[in-house]
Amino acid sequence: MISLNFIFPNTDQRIVKKYKSTDKIYQIKESLLSNLPSNINKNTIDYMRFFSMGKELSDSKTLSAYPLPDPSHPMPIHVHLLYLQTARVTPMCCDLCYIL
Numbered sequence: 001m002i003s004l005n006f007i008f009p010n011t012d013q014r015i016v017k018k019y020k021s022t023d024k025i026y027q028i029k030e031s032l033l034s035n036l037p038s039n040i041n042k043n044t045i046d047y048m049r050f051f052s053m054g055k056e057l058s059d060s061k062t063l064s065a066y067p068l069p070d071p072s073h074p075m076p077i078h079v080h081l082l083y084l085q086t087a088r089v090t091p092m093c094c095d096l097c098y099i100l
Contacts, residue, residue, distance in 0.1 A: 001018040001019065001020060001021075002018065002019055002020075002021055002063055002064075002068065002075060003016055003017070003018050003073075003074035003075065004016065004017055004018075004019060004028070004063075004074055004075050004077050005073075005074035005075065005076050005077065006032060006077050006079050007076060007077065007078050007079065008036075008037055008040065008079050008081075009079070009080070009081065010039070011037050011039055011040070013037040013038075013039075015032070015035060015036075015037070016074050017031070017032070017035070019031075019063055020063070021062065021063050021064035022062055022063070022064065023062065023063050024059065024060065024061065024062055024063075025050060025057045025058060025059045025060070025061055025062075025063070026059040026060070028050075028063070029048050029050070029059070032048075032079075033045075033048075040081070044083050045081050045082070045083060046082050046083055047081075047082040048079060048080070048081055048082075049079075049080040049081075049082070050077050050078070050079060050080075051077070051078040051080060052066065052075060052076060052077050052078065053069060053076075057077070
């Protein structure tokens with residue numbers, strides 16, 4: 001089992017959970033959605049990205065594909081959340097053309 005320390009933007013609350021080294025990153029994201037900090041509404045999240053030690057963690061890889069900085073401490077995971085409602089839509093030449 002590997003302990004992960006999830007660090008969220010705009011809050012000082014952190015979540016520490018244990019996962020199997022064979023768990024894929026997308027499975028960890030799915031399990032984390034049910035245990036988000038109280039100030040984050042999971043219904044408004046469009047996309048979630050994980051970063052650790054300066055690199056983005058790929059959804060298709062397992063947790064064991066990433067080196068642990070120190071096995072005696074939880075691995076820090078920075079959680080980046082993208083909200084669909086905050087995406088800015090800029091009209092182009094007509095009503096049918098938009099850039100996100």
